[in-house]
Structure formats: C-alpha cells, structure tokens
Amino acid sequence: MTRTLVLTIDRDNDLGIKAGLRGPVIGRKSTLSAALRLGLADPEESDTNAILGALHHHDRILDSGEPNDAVEVAILTGDERVGARSDRAIAKQLEEVISEFQPDCAILVTDGAEDEAVMPIIQSRVRIDYVEKIIVRQSKGIEGTFYYIMKAIEDPKWRARLLVPLSVFMMIIGLGMILPGGGVLIGAMPLIVGIWLLAKGLGAENQFERLMLDMRDSAMGGIVSSLLWAFASFSSLLAILESYRTIVQADSGLSTVQIAIEAMDSGLQWIILASLAVAMSMVVLRWRRGTLTGRVFQIMAGGAVIYAFAEAGLDVARQITGGVTYELDPGVIYNDWGLAVVAIVVYWMVRTGVKSWSTRQETQGRFWGV
Template sequence: MDVLVLCIDRDDDLGRKAGIKSPVVGREENLNAALTLGLADPEESDTNTIFGGLKIYDELAAERSVEIATITGDEKVGLSADRKLAEQLEQLIERLDPKSVIVVSDGAEDEAILPIIQSRIKVDGVRRILVKQNPSIESTYYLLKQVFTDPKISHTIFIPPGLALLMFSIFYLLNYPNGAIIAITGSVGLYLLFRGLGLDDFLDETKKTLRGSLYAGKISFVTYILAGMLIIIATIQGIANVWYSYKGPIWYGYLTLLMLFINASVWWYVAAGICANVGKLIDMHLEGIKDPRTYSYPFFLFATGLIFWGASIVILANFTQDFSMSPLSSIQYFAVCAMGAMATALLGIKLKSYIAKRNGAGRELLKEGVQTKC
C-alpha cells in the first residue's frame, strides 16, 4: 500500500462520546464513525477531521493505493495519550505496511505527536481541518464559552486565580493580610510546578490503577492505600524534624534542613515503595503473571534508602552541633551503607536472574510435555 490517511483524535472523543474503539480502518468504517460521533456531539471538531480524511482518501484513491484510519489517544492528553497513539500506529504499520502517511488533525494539539509518527514512518503531508465560524459577536461569545467549558483549558486558566482569591480571603478573615502575599505566591507556584512536572497525569494514572485494583478485587488496592499512608507519615515526620530544628537556637542552612528531612523520612518512603511492590507481586502471582524484574525492585529501593540515609548522616555530622556521631565515624558509616547498598542491589539482580532462568526452564519442560503428548 502506498499511502495511509491517518486521522488523529488525541483526546479520544471518538471513544468517550461515540463508544467506538480505535483504530478505525477503512472508508465505510470511518464514515460510520464520523456520523456516530456527529450525532453524539454535533459540535465536535473531530467529526470534521474524519470527514476531511475521507475527502483526501477519495482524491487519492483514483491514483494510488490508499487506506484511511483513525487512531485515538486518551482523555487526559499527555504521555498516556501519546503512548496509546504510538501503539495503534505501530499496529497499523504492521497490518497495512504503508510506505508513507498523510496526517489529518483539527489543530496544533493533535499535531504535537508528529515527531512520534515521523520516527516510525515517512510523513508525506499534514492537513489541518478548521471549522469555519460566523464572525458575529454572538458566534465569538459562543466559541469562547465552548473553549472555557473544556476541562483541559479551564483547569489551566481558572485554578491559579481561584487559588489566589481563596488564599487572600482566608488570610483576610484571619486579620493577617500581609501573609496573603506569601500564601498566594506559594499556592500558585506549587500548582504551576504540579502542572509543569506532569504530576496531574501521574495522579490520574494512580486513580485509574487504584480503581482497577478495587474493581478487580486485588490485594494491591490495600497495599497501595497503605503505601499512601506511609508516604504521608514520612512527609509529616520529615517536616516535623525540620520544624523542630528550625525552632532551635541554631540555623543549619537549607541543605542541612533537607538532610534532616531525608534522615527522618527516608525509611518510611522505602517502606511505602516496598509495600506497593509486594501487593503487585501478590496480584501477579495470583494471576499467573511472571515478570522477574519486579522481584528486584524491593532490593533496589532498600539500597537507595541506605545511600540516602548514609549521606544524610555524613552531612548532619559535619555541619550540625550535638549530633550523635562524629564526622569521622559518619564517613565510615556511609562507606558501610554504600557497600551494603551495592550488596543488596547485586542480591536483587541475582534473584531476578534466578527467577528468569527458572521460568525459562519451566516453559521448556511444559513445551516438551506438550510435544510428548502430541
């Protein structure tokens, strides 16, 4: 096949609103998908994207071997959506074996995955389908209304001012308006970091994992909840340790305060990670899934905890007074922690290799048994 006309629906409106599973391959299938989506939501721009792809398909069909397909991502546009789009694209390449693609989208957001497409196949062209709007004031107002009701846009535009107004009102009620500036800048800054680092996608994935574990009746649901409680305990423990040191007669410096936080909380975080991994291991064992890599994770978590623990002791012993260990003893202690971390990591690697070999031997025996029966 020469060309694949590829329609992109990055936020999965086709699946959410029309209940159609992607990839959708073929002219009739895409036409039915566009009609179904148009009936479900007449204002959806992805309907026009598919119709635009069908028009390109009809223009090329008389001259070249061509096929049309629509792939979708995820409601939460981000890494998860791009991963799904990449997987579906690879399926289409393997199934149809096209020489090149023509990408059809409804805007720059969908075209953000162009580097992913170009890394897998040659792109002959990009066609953006824009819906023509009436330039009257009423149409402009309606367009703005539709934009602001989109959760992806409203979360970005409305939450920072909302946080600022909320902080100001709280501190004004407390008769401490001067503190409102600190609270506003801090809360808005945290929100921007939260969005910028992609932690909202991480929380969405966590919620989906928890919901799936709960509905499937998996033990990992309980261990994930326990891990979350351990993380909260670790954070409070670290903050309390820093707070007590800050209130003391000596100012230790930012780095030392960070080490105080790590020293008080690191093992709680390690316990949370191991707890979550143990729940996952139990579920995999019950479901008959064998992945040797997961058995080494607790060892690496423990080794990482040893390194952070030893490093925090060295810094605290050298830069704080009245610490329970001398600087020389702390360096020796760190050396022991480093060797213990390497030994623990090696033990995890050996366990992973042993389980992988055992699983391989078990599959070979099973294969031989099946051949013998046959």
C-alpha cells in the first residue's frame, strides 16, 4: 500500500489574495473548488493551471493505482512577500498535511521556478518522486509577445526586475554622452553588470531583503541603521566621484595602469567607510533583536585585513609602475606590509576570542550576545 500526496505550491499566496482562501487546501473537492474560485477571480492566473494539473495527477494515480493505494491532493500557500515569511508558512502547512495524511511519497506540480524554490523544504519532510512544471501553450505571434511584455510591466513583482536595470543602463549611457569624459561611465557598464551578477550568484539580494525586514521590525534599531545605510550610500557615491575626479585630472604622462591605481587609491578610504557603516548597521540591528553573533566582528576584522593589503598593494604597484625597482629588503617589506601583518594578527585574535567566548556561552548556558 502506497500513500501518495500530490502537492501544488502557491508561494506568493495568490489564492488568498484573489480568491480569499487560506491554506492548506486538502482534498479533491476543496482543491477543485479553489481552482474554480481562483480562475473566476483572475482568469489569467497561472496558479489555476497548476492546481488543475495537480488534480489531473490525483485522478490518474487514483485510476491506475492498486486498490489499496491512497492518494490525496493539497494546495500550500505562502505569503505575498515572497521570502522567509512565505516559506515558513508553507513549511507549517506541509507539516499539517503530513500529520493528517501520513504520505509515503509526494508529487510536486508547479507553474514556474519560483514555486520550485521550496523543494528543499518539501524534500526535508517527504520524499518527492516526481516534479512537473505546468506550462500553458500560448501563441507565438508578435501580438502575443507584446501582450506578455505589457503584462509583466504591469505586474509589480516583474516591473522592478525589468524596468530598473534597463533604466539604470539608459541613464548611464545618457550621462556618458552628456558629461565631458563620460566614456568612463559607459565603460563602467560591464563592471556594473558584473557586480550585479556576482550579487545574484552570492545571494546578496536575499541578505539585503532580510536586513530590510530587520529594519522594519525594529523601530529604534531601524532609525540608527537607516542613518548608517545613508552614510554608506553617501560614502559610496563619494568614492565614485573621487575616483572619477582622479581619472579626469590625471597627468597625461601617466599610463592607464597608473591612472587606474591612483583612482582606486583615492576612492579606497570612502569604500572602507561605507563598508564599516554597513557592518555597524548589522551590529545595531542584531544587538537590538538579541541575535548579535561574533561573526559580525569577524567580518569587520576581515575588512581591516582587506583594507591593509589593498593599501599596501596599491602603494607597491604605484612604485613599480613609476619605474622604481622594488627591493626585497626586510626594512622595505616591513614598512610596506607591516600594517597588513598587524591586521592579520588582529583578525586572528578576534576570531579566537569570539570562538572562545561562544564556547564558554555554550558550556555555561548563558548568552552574552556573542
């Protein structure tokens, strides 16, 4: 006897917002009713097709399975603010469904990659044997393509993803054409794209979203953190302007590498101040909420190491590109790299101290905020 659970996920809670239904929705009759209500509320909603796809799998398994097999269908709903909050709601509803039905395996039916993002949550609680993505057949004509582009622009969730990057690139191109020496701005576009792709790859967007939620949940901490974030933004802007001023006013006799070194050196201090402000905002928020960990201090100490090595490296590069022969003399190395070595020692001391204090907290059963 096999007990199969057919699941479909509504991560952004369209079912609750448009049809007024709360998850979980369990059972074929309730699921079919939910699909009809959602379809009537918004005929263009793709979640309706996913729900009907789940019902299709439910009926197919029921018809082709063994007499003793059991099958159930359920809809799990999240929250309109997709993220940690919606995933927690889905996990809670899934546990409720599992407690009621006790499935041996599950089939997941989704309408896109967003709903598939919760697969690790489901797999941690029940075995998934099959995943199907419901894709509605559409016309491939130009009118249909234009229609879907316009619908994406009207959707607040997709509008920011489509229009913001496009507007930023157009603004950079416009400024590059208007400002004297604006070719630097146009040339910076690949750098901006690379930074954005790196942030997406490292999941910085989720970290930033979590930080914004922390700021919202903590009033006093949010005020201080907002000021620190404003200072960080201002420092970042000053770093860009200072580097740009250095490039524009650079001596024509300098090479491109020398100009780049001078530009990075002129903006380095402002970048460090911006990074320090961001780290301090994290300290304020986590201390306010009682979740402050020593990792924040390790990050700050690591930033000091990066700054020391960057400053020393730029100074050495400036000497080498200026035609000065760099001597591997102990005194010269100490003068150039002594601060970097001290920063490494400080980082090791901070890391050791945090680890020791955390171990002490665990053994004594008392939390000191580290």
